[in-house]
Amino acid sequence: MDKSKPTKALRTLLESYASLNYPPTSIEYLNTPPTPLEFHQIVSRNRPVIIRNAMTDWPAYTTNKWTPEYLSSKMGEMEVMVAETPRGNADSIVTHEGTEYFVKPHTTPHSFNSFLSLLKSSTTTPNPSTILYAQSQDSNLTSEYLPLSEDIPATIPWASIALSQQLPDATNIWIGNHHSVSSLHKDPYQNLYGVLLGTKVFYLVSPIGVAGVKERRVRSATYVKKGEGFDIVPDPVSSSNNVGEEEEEEEEGMITWPSISLDDYFSLPESERSTPVEDISDTDPWKWTKLSTPIKVEVKGGEMLYLPALWYHQVAQRVDEDEGVCVAVNYWYDMDFSGPFVSMVNYVRDMTEVVMNS
Amino acid sequence: MDKSKPTKALRTLLESYASLNYPPTSIEYLNTPPTPLEFHQIVSRNRPVIIRNAMTDWPAYTTNKWTPEYLSSKMGEMEVMVAETPRGNADSIVTHEGTEYFVKPHTTPHSFNSFLSLLKSSTTTPNPSTILYAQSQDSNLTSEYLPLSEDIPATIPWASIALSQQLPDATNIWIGNHHSVSSLHKDPYQNLYGVLLGTKVFYLVSPIGVAGVKERRVRSATYVKKGEGFDIVPDPVSSSNNVGEEEEEEEEGMITWPSISLDDYFSLPESERSTPVEDISDTDPWKWTKLSTPIKVEVKGGEMLYLPALWYHQVAQRVDEDEGVCVAVNYWYDMDFSGPFVSMVNYVRDMTEVVMNS
Numbered sequence: 001m002d003k004s005k006p007t008k009a010l011r012t013l014l015e016s017y018a019s020l021n022y023p024p025t026s027i028e029y030l031n032t033p034p035t036p037l038e039f040h041q042i043v044s045r046n047r048p049v050i051i052r053n054a055m056t057d058w059p060a061y062t063t064n065k066w067t068p069e070y071l072s073s074k075m076g077e078m079e080v081m082v083a084e085t086p087r088g089n090a091d092s093i094v095t096h097e098g099t100e101y102f103v104k105p106h107t108t109p110h111s112f113n114s115f116l117s118l119l120k121s122s123t124t125t126p127n128p129s130t131i132l133y134a135q136s137q138d139s140n141l142t143s144e145y146l147p148l149s150e151d152i153p154a155t156i157p158w159a160s161i162a163l164s165q166q167l168p169d170a171t172n173i174w175i176g177n178h179h180s181v182s183s184l185h186k187d188p189y190q191n192l193y194g195v196l197l198g199t200k201v202f203y204l205v206s207p208i209g210v211a212g213v214k215e216r217r218v219r220s221a222t223y224v225k226k227g228e229g230f231d232i233v234p235d236p237v238s239s240s241n242n243v244g245e246e247e248e249e250e251e252e253g254m255i256t257w258p259s260i261s262l263d264d265y266f267s268l269p270e271s272e273r274s275t276p277v278e279d280i281s282d283t284d285p286w287k288w289t290k291l292s293t294p295i296k297v298e299v300k301g302g303e304m305l306y307l308p309a310l311w312y313h314q315v316a317q318r319v320d321e322d323e324g325v326c327v328a329v330n331y332w333y334d335m336d337f338s339g340p341f342v343s344m345v346n347y348v349r350d351m352t353e354v355v356m357n358s
Numbered sequence: 359m360d361k362s363k364p365t366k367a368l369r370t371l372l373e374s375y376a377s378l379n380y381p382p383t384s385i386e387y388l389n390t391p392p393t394p395l396e397f398h399q400i401v402s403r404n405r406p407v408i409i410r411n412a413m414t415d416w417p418a419y420t421t422n423k424w425t426p427e428y429l430s431s432k433m434g435e436m437e438v439m440v441a442e443t444p445r446g447n448a449d450s451i452v453t454h455e456g457t458e459y460f461v462k463p464h465t466t467p468h469s470f471n472s473f474l475s476l477l478k479s480s481t482t483t484p485n486p487s488t489i490l491y492a493q494s495q496d497s498n499l500t501s502e503y504l505p506l507s508e509d510i511p512a513t514i515p516w517a518s519i520a521l522s523q524q525l526p527d528a529t530n531i532w533i534g535n536h537h538s539v540s541s542l543h544k545d546p547y548q549n550l551y552g553v554l555l556g557t558k559v560f561y562l563v564s565p566i567g568v569a570g571v572k573e574r575r576v577r578s579a580t581y582v583k584k585g586e587g588f589d590i591v592p593d594p595v596s597s598s599n600n601v602g603e604e605e606e607e608e609e610e611g612m613i614t615w616p617s618i619s620l621d622d623y624f625s626l627p628e629s630e631r632s633t634p635v636e637d638i639s640d641t642d643p644w645k646w647t648k649l650s651t652p653i654k655v656e657v658k659g660g661e662m663l664y665l666p667a668l669w670y671h672q673v674a675q676r677v678d679e680d681e682g683v684c685v686a687v688n689y690w691y692d693m694d695f696s697g698p699f700v701s702m703v704n705y706v707r708d709m710t711e712v713v714m715n716s
Contacts, residue, residue, distance in 0.1 A: 005712045006364055013705040020695050037395045037520065044402035045697035162395065208698050337378050339403035340566050344702040347371040351709060354363045 006355050010211060013348065014291040017208055018277045021047060024293035025273075027204075036161035039306075043162065043190060046308040046341070048204055050297065054304040055194050060151035061302065066196045066327055068116060071175075074147045075112035081136050081144065082110045085180075085223055086230045088131040092183030093218055093259055096232040101221035102255045103232055105133070108225075116175075120324040123177040129228055133180040139170035141329060148173065152329055156192055159333055163190060168331040175327050177319050184213055184258040184314040189332035191307040195299045198326030199318040203262035204295040207310040207345045211352045212292025213258035220255045262314045265289050266296050309335035310345055364713050368569060371706065372649040375566055376635045379405060382651035383631075385562075394519035397664075401520065401548060404666040404699070406562055408655065412662040413552050418509035419660065424554050424685055426474060429533075432505045433470035439494050439502065440468045443538075443581055444588045446489040450541030451576055451617055454590040459579035460613045461590055463491070466583075474533070478682040481535040487586055491538040497528035499687060506531065510687055514550055517691055521548060526689040533685050535677050542571055542616040542672040547690035549665040551657065556684030557676045558657045561620035565668040565703045567650025569710045571616035578613045620672045623647050624654050667693035668703055 018024040027047075033054045034042060042049050055061045064070060083090045083105035090105035110118070115132060122128040134140075141149045155167050169189065177198075184203070193200070205213055221234045235253050265286065266273070273290065280290045299305045301320070307313055317326040335342075376382040385405075391412045392400065400407050413419045422428060441448045441463035448463035468476070473490060480486040492498075499507050513525050527547065535556075542561070551558070563571055579592045593611050623644065624631070631648065638648045657663045659678075665671055675684040693700075 002716070005716075006709065009705060009708040009712060012708060013701055016701040016704060017698060020701055021697070037398060040395060040398045040402065041522070041694075044398065045694065047697060164399070206698065208702065336399075336403065339379070339405060340375060340564065340702075341699070343371055343374040343378055344566065344698075344706065346374060347367060347706065348702065350367040350370060351364065354367060358360070358363075 003358055010355050015277045018293050025295050027295055027297050033158055036158045039158050040162040048308060049306045051304045058152050060196055064151045068325055072113055072116055077111040077113055079109045080112050080134055081107050082115050083107055083133045083135050084130050088180040093257055100218045101232055102218050102257050104222045106223040106225050119177060123319055123324045131179040133176040135174050137172050141171040141173045145173050156331055159192055163333045165333050168333050170332040173329050175325055176317055177325055178317055182315040184312050186310050186312045188309055188335055190309050190335050191330055191332055192304055193307055193330040194304040195301050196327045197301055197323050198320055200299045200328060201316040202297050203314040205292050205312040208348050209292025210349050212289040213312050214260050215256050216259040217254055217256045220253055262294050265294060361716055368713050373635045376651050383653050385653055385655045391516055394516045397516050398520040406666060407664045409662045416510050418554055422509045426683055430471055430474055435469040435471060437467045438470050438492055439465050440473050441465055441491045441493050442488050446538040448491060451615055458576045459590055460576050460615050462580045464581040464583050477535055481677055481682045489537040491534040493532050495530050499529040499531045503531050514689055517550055521691045523691050526691050528690040531687050533683055534675060535683055536675055540673040542670050544668050544670045546667055546693055548667050548693050549688055549690055550662055551665055551688040552662040553657045553659050554685045555659055555681050556678055558686060559674040560655050561672040562653040563650050563670040566706050568707050570647035570650025571670050572618050573614050574617040575612055575614050578611055620652050623652060
């Protein structure tokens with residue numbers, strides 16, 4: 001078989017997607033929450049949308065506004081699990097002694113008050129040795145953070161109706177600052193992500209843009225605290241089973257994960273990133289990433305991002321000076337595995353691997 | 359590149375689709391019309407559904423029941439265009455003097471009454487030399503058949519709401535008998551197909567099953583009446599622009615069209631057709647068709663088929679003895695070209711061609 005044909009077909013796929021979803025790097029804003037039917041139309045299109053005024057009736061946003069002081073008053077000395085890393089890089093690929101690993105964070109229980117005050121003080125520290133991030137992703141809002149759950153609805157009504165799911169699979173709270181990032185990854189969930197304090201910066205790539213994220217198969221490991229620093233300890237066997245992480249471990253202790261940082265991509269000059277897809281050179285080192293038309297979008301306090309299932313996302317955050325922390329909640333709803341979508345996305349992944357490795 | 363990898367990936371795609379839409383050869387029935395949201399969920403899944411009791415309030419089905427006598431009383435001597443073919447095979451691949459052609463029907467204007475009485479008398483003739491079929495597909499219900507259009511709604515309300523389209527792109531009436539078939543093809547429309555008299559037999563293959571329909575690129579031609587028989591005359595240039603036919607003529611006068619008849623496939627013993635996809639042999643001549651899990655379904659008078667956009671369909675029909683004709687109407691609504699679906703389906707087609715021709 002002539003290798004050039006599958007390569008050309010893959011490029012045609014990405015060019016076609018860009019032209020049928022034009023402009024491919026922009027995101028739609030809704031100024032009011034969608035009806036269930038409107039939301040289903042959006043979900044069906046598998047395109048991200050930012051929804052404004054979707055949280056205006058949440059106590060967390062109105063009467064019981066989630067300031068750091070309020071959170072402390074509700075949570076007090078309750079114990080919460082906190083991810084600790086040297087560079088804010090939980091769940092990401094790190095080179096250690098010449099080998100690449102997928103490294104999970106060290107996790108430690110903290111009293112909420114102690115966590116919050118450590119977090120706030122690190123916000124004003126240029127290079128803290130330990131970076132804290134509450135990001136359990138195990139529906140922590142309905143367990144560790146139960147006292148806060150009464151300030152947000154148990155489900156988003158228009159999402160529940162559209163997706164025929166009474167309650168989400170998980171509701172998570174995220175508390176961190178600008179030192180933490182989530183590396184590029186994807187989840188098999190329909191995600192509604194509401195920002196309450198600070199700003200989240202999402203870098204997004206559609207599921208068919210898998211060629212652009214350069215997935216790599218690496219051994220998994222975990223950060224372990226060692227004195228003031230961290231060591232990286234390879235996992236003897238696979239042990240991670242976080243809700244929502246589509247890790248596809250074909251072999252114990254191995255994981256397939258995107259290897260690029262979209263922060264690097266968005267550091268390229270705007271003029272270079274805005275090259276029309278059909279003009280991207282085959283010799284451009286960023287060729288496949290450019291063809292996958294990444295989106296960079298800020299989700300500000302009060303805004304909610306609909307992040308469609310299987311979209312790659314990398315997340316950074318910014319704090320407001322007077323708050324010192326960034327707080328968000330997200331709802332994970334099941335995605336529909338029936339129909340052709342999941343099979344076709346997996347096919348694009350399989351063929352991308354064939355094209356990239358031949 | 360190792361050819362076996364793309365071939366294996368294509369097979370995995372079809373096996374995955376079959377397992378995620380299990381049982382893949384069955385069709386869901388609804389006993390009442392869906393709500394707009396329910397219909398959108400079905401559309402989003404791109405799976406066919408038969409809807410019962412969707413036409414119970416249509417005059418064509420109740421007060422002004424569309425018996426042949428009623429149709430005559432409304433249409434009288436009005437002129438309608440009728441497809442004429444030697445074997446009931448309008449729009450299909452035919453071998454002529456050693457060459458395969460895509461042959462369009464001869465079309466002739468008839469007075470409605472004359473057409474209907476010729477059609478009814480041919481129903482009881484074993485091998486008529488000319489087979490008639492009113493199948494204009496140019497929204498004939500709102501033009502040639504305008505007097506009948508008042509007996510059916512201008513749109514299906516739940517479809518209009520779900521698809522955000524006030525009126526369908528086209529509304530067609532189909533009048534024929536068991537001598538006529540529509541060869542396997544697909545349309546870029548969401549199709550609601552209601553049967554009023556007789557029974558339609560649909561053979562269906564999903565858009566990703568393109569490997570199973572064995573598309574072939576052939577020269578287009580047209581049947582031309584010649585004495586009592588027909589001649590096949592190659593088209594000098596492309597001239598067909600029927601609404602809804604996705605013909606993709608890359609070169610003038612050439613057309614890509616499925617080459618198989620699913621009637622042949624469904625003549626295989628049931629035991630052979632029900633082999634689980636993972637057990638289908640690579641040397642089986644029907645391998646790719648079996649992997650594409652075709653569906654055969656009868657749509658009876660009073661039932662409505664939702665035929666999702668881009669599904670391959672071949673249609674046969676059966677008349678009830680006392681009526682002598684088969685009458686159906688269909689609504690074509692625009693499909694949503696945004697999102698990843700259309701790009702991915704085209705990609706599967708491109709890669710299927712690479713796999714099949716290498």
